[in-house]
Amino acid sequence: MGPVNSATWSLLLDGAEIILREEGYASLTSRRIAERVGIKQQLTYYYFRTMDELMVAAFRRLSKRELARLQSALSSDFPLHEFWSVCSNAGDARLISEFMALAHRSEGVKREVVDFIERSRRMHTRAIAKSIKNARKKSGIAALSPVALAFLTTSIALALTRESALGIRSAHREILDLVKQGLSALEPDAAQTKEPIRRFR
Amino acid sequence: MGPVNSATWSLLLDGAEIILREEGYASLTSRRIAERVGIKQQLTYYYFRTMDELMVAAFRRLSKRELARLQSALSSDFPLHEFWSVCSNAGDARLISEFMALAHRSEGVKREVVDFIERSRRMHTRAIAKSIKNARKKSGIAALSPVALAFLTTSIALALTRESALGIRSAHREILDLVKQGLSALEPDAAQTKEPIRRFR
DNA sequence: GTCTATACACCGATAGAC
DNA sequence: GTCTATCGGTGTATAGAC
DSSP, rough: OOOTTTTTHHHHHHHHHHHHHHGGGGGOOOHHHHHHHHHHHHGHHHHHSSHHOOOOOOHHHHHHHHHHHHHHHTTTSHHHHHHHHTOOOOOHHHHHHHHHHHTTTOOHHHHHHHHHHHHHHHHHHHHHHHHHOSSSSSOGGGGGGGGHHHHHHHHHHHHHHHHHHTTTTTTTHHHHHHHHHHHHHHHHTHHHHHHOOOOOO | OOOOOHHHHHHHHHHHHHHHHHOOOGGGOOHHHHOOOOOOHHHHHOSSHHHHHHHHHHHHHHHHHHHHHHHHHSSEEEEHHHHHHTTTTTHHHHHHHHHOHHHHHHHHHHHHHHHHHHHHHHHHHHHHHHHHHHOSSGGGGSSSSSSHHHHHHHHHHHHHHHHHTTTOOOTHHHHHHHHHHHHHHSTHHHHHHOOOOOOOO
């Protein structure tokens, strides 16, 4: 069994991410990955016992990276604005949504995905709670609990990216304005210092 | 080429739906469908030229049925409550989400999916607009345009079903109460006459 | 309309040479 | 650690008998 984090090990996971992004999980095969990164198919089984193990490893690496990215967003000057920006990244959203689909087909992947969602929601919730407490004048948004706001934010980000990928645009502009308004209510200074978030046309 | 809407033709699409629901789109193969409904694999190609054609036909049939279901919901006494109830049906949500994933891999499916989303959103938007106009006292919810409310409703329904399928429950109770409250603001009489919607524990 | 037979490509996975 | 060779299984799709 090949060593974790070695060069070829990482290369295989890189290939897995590329395939998932570009072609979806149905094309996530050892042959396709190997072909994409220029190695022999059978080498896959030196580093991973089964394809399922590879998928779990791929998501675990992605999850680690994504949680670090979210954590660093939450450590910035405008945590909620930055968190939203990370959530709205189309490439990673696509990747995570492919893994969510895979979660229905692999117990191992499912465990990791659930763990990731719960962790990121907890982080997000704590940050929202802090922002609400710090906000000078309470806006109507504080009628909702932090965890509900966290759920809504990520749900909206995912729906926007998914529909954008299909070419659907109806209501997007208004929803985006609404989110921006909500974020600015919780982080008032961000509106002046940062340019408007414009991720969807 | 076998006749559309014949018994075996329908049987094949039934099988396709079952496979999609139970195993996801990666398992949507002619062998698996045929095995599931008890016919020979090769017969698939008497009714459909390619698997892609079968998928498009399957979604078209589902889309028709679903739009009819939504339309009939909107013709009921409490259109928005009923629409929400249909959207929150776990089985159909799963099916539609599998087709959305398939849309990334098939131009034909993509066209049908986009058409379905746009049609259902238009129907939903019109119904919301009508309810807002009819509502006696305007609630805070009317600050949002009908199409934005339509987007939010379906996004929330999809996110709730997806997370429920994974076993995640955080914030669900509160979000469900929020939706119920919004629906009741637009359709005030429904609260008394119908029992509370309780689709997620 | 449904069947058998069959083509050819791709899949996961293993054995063993170097 | 990477390679060649190879297995049995499954995938789409076609030809042709009944």
